[in-house]
């Protein structure tokens with residue numbers, strides 16, 4: 086059998102697969118289910134805000150033909166709940182996702198993690214498109230640089246960032262130059278494609294209630310954008326910064342493409358929500374079949390080796 090173990094920031098994951106933050110990770114029961122499922126590498130928590138939040142009004146998630154649109158608005162059980170969870174012993178590693186609603190929150194959350202017993206990975210979500218009145222932090226390059234400078238003036242534990250998708254090659258250059266200044270363990274790319282819109286033509290209404298229907302897109306329709314972001318960052322980031330590829334994965338083929346673009350791990354959101362944790366066994370089997378057909382025995386045989394035309 087092929088070995089899908091992988092190491093990020095000296096943390097050993099038994100598989101390359103994770104949930105995309107937000108899916109199957111709100112409660113202890115859901116996080117335990119991710120850890121106990123076959124072929125998962127561990128669990129990423131729902132992005133924790135300092136206090137518990139109900140999130141945006143319903144309906145706030147809608148399944149589209151080729152993906153999903155959401156404007157959840159960071160409903161979560163609050164930072165202490167997730168810190169408590171990740172600080173306990175688990176059979177697989179955890180990644181603590183945190184999201185400040187303002188810059189001072191981000192600093193405060195990271196001070197609390199720094200002061201805590203937790204020694205595992207943390208991921209700072211700089212890319213939530215759905216908090217009413219709040220911008221996606223990582224679209225503001227100066228703000229992101231200043232925030233990371235402040236964080237790394239005191240923070241010494243393993244830290245990565247969750248990024249929104251970028252669509253311009255100069256933006257990849259600019260963001261990578263910023264990220265390369267800091268001892269980040271990883272980036273997770275991409276968060277949902279922010280502020281899409283869908284309409285039900287029978288009712289002539291938008292399909293989700295918050296923000297007049299504008300919401301983050303996920304699922305199969307965003308795979309090309311996710312692949313572009315993984316590849317563009319792999320070409321530009323220091324090799325010490327690992328990449329979690331997120332976006333559009335529904336099959337082993339999609340996983341194979343993320344890995345060819347240079348992803349170290351791969352996470353699944355929309356398709357996990359629709360299929361449940363059994364998806365990780367299926368993706369593993371499909372990936373193993375592709376690799377066997379090509380004569381590959383390890384991910385290292387092809388990771389990051391996508392060829393130009």
Ligand code: DOR
Pocket residue numbers: 107132155156157158159160210212213214215216276277301
């Ligand atoms: O698509 C997203 N939805 N990305 C986030 O970062 C947060 C989430 C939400 O709760 O709205």
